[in-house]
Amino acid sequence: MTDEILPAIAGEILTGDAALSVAGQDWGKLIHARPALVVRPASVTDVAVVLRFAAARGLPVAARGAGHSPYGQGQVEGGIVLDMTSLRPRRVVTGDLVSVDAGARWREVLETTLPHGLAPPVLTDYLELTVAGTLVVGGIGGATHHHGTQTDGVVELEVVTGTGEVLTCSRETNADLFDAVLAGLGQCGVITRVTLRLTPAPARARRWKLYYDTLPAFLADQRAVVRDGRFDYVEGQLIPVEDGWRYMLEAVAYHTPPAEPSESALLDSLEFDESEDEDTAYFDFLNRMADGEAALRAMGSWFRPHPWLNVFLTDYTVERFVAETLAATGESELGATGLILLYPVRNDRLKTALFSVPPGELSWLFSPLRVGSPEDPPHNARLLELNVDLYRKARALGGKVYPSNALPMSTEDWRAHFGDAWPKLADAKARYAPGNLLNPGQRLHW
Ligand SMILES: Cc1cc2nc3c(=O)[nH]c(=O)nc-3n(C[C@H](O)[C@H](O)[C@H](O)COP(=O)(O)OP(=O)(O)OC[C@H]3O[C@@H](n4cnc5c(N)ncnc54)[C@H](O)[C@@H]3O)c2cc1C
DSSP: OTTSOOOOOSSEEEOSHHHHHHHTOOTTOSOOOOOSEEEEOSSHHHHHHHHHHHHHHTOOEEEESSOOOSSSTTOOTTSEEEEGGGSOOOOEEETTEEEEETTOBHHHHHHHHGGGTEEOSOOOSOTTSBHHHHHTTOOOOTTHHHHOOGGGGEEEEEEEETTSOEEEEESSSSHHHHHHHTTSTTOSEEEEEEEEEOEEOOSEEEEEEEEESSHHHHHHHHHHHHHHTOSSEEEEEEEEETTEEEEEEEEEEEEOTTOOOOHHHHHTTOOOSEEEEEEEEHHHHHTTHHHHHHHHHHHTGGGSOOOBOOEEEETTTHHHHHHHHHHTOOHHHHOTTOEEEEEEEEGGGOOOTTOOOOSSSEEEEEEEEOOOOTTOHHHHHHHHHHHHHHHHHHHHTTOEEOSOOSOOOOHHHHHHHHGGGHHHHHHHHHHHSTTSOBOGGGOOOO
């Protein structure tokens, strides 16, 4: 492809080994697809030039945000990678809305909105992910049981379609494109600009870690607090201990002094065995992974393979499924620094057309976040097999994936995943990005 020259753009075109190697890997360290070019667009015009050039020649293109995908979702062998973090920062708060370049990280969004006393209602646990990178999968966090996914807070998008057309879309304008882009795995266009609704930001976060010795007691309390919404944020972790597992409900109440959360109203009805609490500035709570990241970087674990799995389970299968999985999971299956998340969300809060969860009142996010070994590919292959087995089992029980996984999904798997929403996605893809050229690392081809 390099014998044809890309038209001049304001951004950069990189063909050096360093840039191509970076674009040929991601957080998962399991897939390595080397592109022919990396383009660092300066503007939406650059993105449109690249997509028109590529569409005319049948070249595949992948947009890349922070590169925190686990399994090559933002990679493209022999094609063009658009590094979306190079878009010129344009971050503007107007009323209760913020408009940002799509390659902005959630930390940068917060740095823009907090001086106005505002914040996005749902944030991911890790703030260094890009806005578009999480919007193509949904974006879930401890506030999802109140406010849905990050995609539910999107008001408007600017998108460059696979054919290079620049379109604005919202619930009112080009609604088919809007619905196909949010949680649509980047199949219909490249997001260049995002307008999000904001909510008032509190000053502080009171965070409780409630420990349980038994899985049923932990699940019962998670159900109760997610149903009645007494906390602003609820997640949970399953912690390996010497003789089995312990369960930690992580619950947060936001507050702005002099108002204080009432500990007895929040905790008295709960059946935990031990607790810890801390009170921090709101931003420090949201940015809590920064210290963990520094520690994991220092010990090298941050750079190891990450065969992560995220599935949604139904409420009526969660207890048995989790108990059986934990019985078969030890350090060899999880890695010394791996962890498992488990928390419910309320399905009635999820409004995004393509965000697929099991039926029922609650869906449970179950995430074995495994860490593999750079020296032992057969071990990593075994961890991937465990993911496939768990995915098949969850699916047979009515479960779904949360679509950021180290899993060799097929188009048939995706068709089953999207279910009734599939024809809409398929129609939009045929209309806006024909030819399977866009973000092929997501493995949806037809
Ligand atoms: C440490 C860590 C913590 C995480 N925590 C959470 C969490 O709390 N909640 C949660 O929901 N997820 C979480 N995730 C998963 C994460 O949200 C997804 O993997 C996300 O897709 C990564 O975003 P990214 O910016 O790194 O995008 P990338 O990995 O670069 O890209 C992801 C996908 O989006 C596409 N894409 C990127 N930019 C664009 C664009 N502008 N237009 C169209 N398509 C685009 C890519 O082609 C690719 O298919 C976490 C991941 C990690 C590694």
